[in-house]
Amino acid sequence: MKPVKLSLQAFLMSCLMPGWGLVYVGRINWGIRVAVLLLAGIVLMGLCGLVTTPVGLYLFFGFIVVVKLASAVTSAVLARRYTGPANVPRKRFHALYVGVLLILVLMLDVFRVPLLGFKNYSIPSGSMAPTLSIGDYIMTDLRPDAPKVGDIVVYRWNGTEAVKRVAGVAGDTLTIVNGELIHNGENLGLFHAPADRVKGPESLAMAPVKVEPGHVFLLGDNRYNSNDSRFMGQVALEDVVGKVTGIWFSNERARIGTTFP
Template identity: 35%
Template sequence: MLSSQKPQKSVVREYVEAIIIAIILALFIRSFIVQAFKIPSGSMLPTLQIGDHLLVNKFIYGVKIPMTGNVLIPWKSPERDDVVVFRFPKDRSIDYIKRVVGIAGDIVEVKDKQLFLNGEPITNPHAHFTESTVMAAGTGPRDNMGPVKVPEGTLFVMGDNRDNSYDSRFWGFVPLKDVLGKAFILYWSWDLDEPLMSVDRFTSIRWGRIGNIVY
């Protein structure tokens, strides 16, 4: 007699299918929705500390085709003061995080450490300086540069740790297609200098930073 019941899937097959679905879902989320990043340097101090782990909103600037950066569904463009993650223009295999200072059409200039935007001095509460010495014009772009006009389709970015940040002052503009997303929340933070599997690493957890919104 023939049975009307459908053959049951094997346990192994069910596990394999569940793993495949989970991988596809994870890749989709990472590619289009949110991605985790770790802060390895102090260029964004004090806003972001070495050892901060943050989440980046990848769809806020539109749905992009992975690898190419071409926008499929536009939402909005990066704005001044956004903290963005992007592919480093000099080596696109490396991801950088900086603050947007100028958008297309802006005139950016730095005079004796003071940032000017479209001819007006800008006081940014996030800007941090560790050195009182001002490098003379012509000795480097850190303290004196420009004026430069931000081209269409690009951004001018700077680190909050102005005296210790390798940013647009040194290497130029960030193409919008290379912007991966906007940093929005810290989900973990600890001291990377401490050995990973150690009591010191555990006690270095910065509980007060976990859950902080990135401004």
């Protein structure tokens, strides 16, 4: 005699929604507990700042996979052993369960900054090469401390979001001489720019600039091919979205997992 509940269906339902397969086999309380465990774990990891680095993201995904896979296997086993009525629980309860979970997941995305504190971006241009290459996927801490010289940040400009490196903060005086960055009188050398990317008059020289209050001065590591503060002006702190903490995926295997201080 065929089982009343299908093991494969229970497995797939748990993979789609946490605990849904357990609800399908009549273990409603178990399903709710799994969903609470998963969502609470995600929020807790976000609040503790554990997901703002590549390693943290790997642990984050690993936690989700382990919880979902464990519940999926359990629900598949229970489905094979199920002998109760086929229509329990009712379709209305399934719809309610999935609907509530969808709302909670959407709320996590809406309140991404206070609850999760991270965001992923892909790099579409070479302005930060070779530090960041086209196609790299980066992790960004959305709740960082005040930007510091050397930080790589995501910022809003002209309706888009881009990535550059902080060369100066409020009150700093900057100039470029022979391609080298002079920061408050201290020579910082090429400042993360490879020598072969420092060419052309805009890369070799810049008149002294003082960073305004509430602003940062940004430079691209690919100095010869970067639309940064030399051309677009200084960036207001409120337009700085977050700090780049590392590369979590890249077409170049050696770059995967790279972290930035």
